[in-house]
Amino acid sequence: MPGFELFDQKEIDALADVIKRKVVHRYSFQDVREGIYRVAEFEEAFAKRVGTKYALGVSNGSAALYVGLKALGIGPGDEVITSAFTFIASIEAILECGAIPVLADVDESLNLDPSSVESLITDRTKAIMPVHMFGAAADMDAFKEICDLHGLYLIEDACQAIGATYKGRGCGGLGVWGAYSLDPYKVITVGEGGMLFTNDEELYKKMEYYHDHGHIHDLNIDRGAEGKACLGFNFRMGELQGALGLAQLSKLDTVIEAQRNNKKKILDAIGEVEGISLRDLPDREGEIASHLILILPDASAAMRFKEACTEAGAGCSILSDNTWHYAKHWATLREGKYYSRVRCPFDCPYAEDMPLYRPIEWTQTEEILSRSVMFAIGVVMDDAKIEKIANAINAGIKAAL
Ligand SMILES: Cc1ncc(COP(=O)(O)O)c(C=O)c1O
Numbered sequence: 001m002p003g004f005e006l007f008d009q010k011e012i013d014a015l016a017d018v019i020k021r022k023v024v025h026r027y028s029f030q031d032v033r034e035g036i037y038r039v040a041e042f043e044e045a046f047a048k049r050v051g052t053k054y055a056l057g058v059s060n061g062s063a064a065l066y067v068g069l070k071a072l073g074i075g076p077g078d079e080v081i082t083s084a085f086t087f088i089a090s091i092e093a094i095l096e097c098g099a100i101p102v103l104a105d106v107d108e109s110l111n112l113d114p115s116s117v118e119s120l121i122t123d124r125t126k127a128i129m130p131v132h133m134f135g136a137a138a139d140m141d142a143f144k145e146i147c148d149l150h151g152l153y154l155i156e157d158a159c160q161a162i163g164a165t166y167k168g169r170g171c172g173g174l175g176v177w178g179a180y181s182l183d184p185y186k187v188i189t190v191g192e193g194g195m196l197f198t199n200d201e202e203l204y205k206k207m208e209y210y211h212d213h214g215h216i217h218d219l220n221i222d223r224g225a226e227g228k229a230c231l232g233f234n235f236r237m238g239e240l241q242g243a244l245g246l247a248q249l250s251k252l253d254t255v256i257e258a259q260r261n262n263k264k265k266i267l268d269a270i271g272e273v274e275g276i277s278l279r280d281l282p283d284r285e286g287e288i289a290s291h292l293i294l295i296l297p298d299a300s301a302a303m304r305f306k307e308a309c310t311e312a313g314a315g316c317s318i319l320s321d322n323t324w325h326y327a328k329h330w331a332t333l334r335e336g337k338y339y340s341r342v343r344c345p346f347d348c349p350y351a352e353d354m355p356l357y358r359p360i361e362w363t364q365t366e367e368i369l370s371r372s373v374m375f376a377i378g379v380v381m382d383d384a385k386i387e388k389i390a391n392a393i394n395a396g397i398k399a400a401l
Pocket of ligand 1: 060061062063086087089090131157159160181182183193194
């Protein structure tokens with residue numbers, strides 16, 4: 001699962017090199033940095049890998065989503081449709097813009113269901129943001145068609161899908177912009193970091209300015225004397241993360257291949273079982289195999305499965321219990337729990353029809369998640385571990401069916 005499993009001398013050398021040069025800022029320090037810009041190198045290499053013209057390194061995946069939304073001008077009065085099953089950061093990024101997250105159901109891909117989206121579109125909708133959960137692409141062709149029909153931005157929360165592809169194209173490069181997270185749980189990591197991808201030069205410039213207080217980033221001018229393009233904030237990536245990212249990116253194929261092998265070994269050991277299915281993915285070939293999810297016939301079968309698996313020494317989780325990734329559990333969202341006196345968008349005069357976000361809203365999602373069990377797949381998994389998981393799954397299947 002996480003890229004940190006493969007940290008070795010390469011990462012140590014990359015970081016030591018930055019420390020020795022004593023330049024940790026991605027901009028400025030031109031007179032001492034010997035023309036070395038690690039974040040810029042990381043961006044260029046990552047854009048090439050994903051297949052976009054531009055990439056912008058930022059401080060984390062949440063910031064990537066937020067900067068992307070701000071650069072599109074999304075704000076109070078606007079609505080963004082996304083998934084009820086995603087990390088809460090997807091929703092917080094929209095709220096931070098003062099806009100309204102409208103949460104639709106997932107289907108058995110465990111990604112946003114295209115058929116649950118159209119009825120939620122209003123004249124306030126600005127964008128649809130599918131989330132490629134657990135390293136597998138959402139049905140992007142279907143969303144592209146909907147967005148084109150209604151004149152909406154198609155944007156991707158690809159934070160969990162570094163290196164995943166959809167019909168041969170890199171996730172993160174399929175919409176107006178796409179965002180990756182490089183946090184410690186991801187297939188490659190820089191500790192804390194994020195990356196935004198786009199093919200649109202004007203949008204890229206807006207992201208670049210906004211993420212650094214409006215700086216126009218003219219390397220020929222002293223940073224303190226630069227002009228200002230807009231108001232913004234600081235979501236910069238630093239040179240340590242840039243150097244670490246370059247080292248990790250060179251291992252991305254190794255990580256994905258190892259995960260795919262490990263997952264395949266487990267699946268081979270289980271074989272096909274009637275009554276148990278895998279996610280119904282639009283492009284199974286393109287997934288990065290960071291997780292193994294089995295979909296059982298019903299919620300009580302999933303509970304029996306989990307118990308038997310745990311007894312056999314391999315823990316798994318039922319997805320509907322996931323408190324950080326499923327809107328049903330977000331009382332803070334329901335209550336609009338902010339510290340300010342006026343809470344935008346909750347008290348915003350521009351916000352019409354604020355959703356109630358009640359736990360009962362997403363019946364289809366609940367029905368699917370309550371019978372879905374998940375195992376994390378590691379990069380480094382020896383045969384004994386794989387056998388243990390496979391045996392536990394077989395015990396789980398026996399108890400469930
Ligand atoms: C779907 C999704 N979106 C956004 C994020 C936020 O990324 P970060 O932790 O880098 O802020 C995550 C992180 O796990 C995520 O899974």
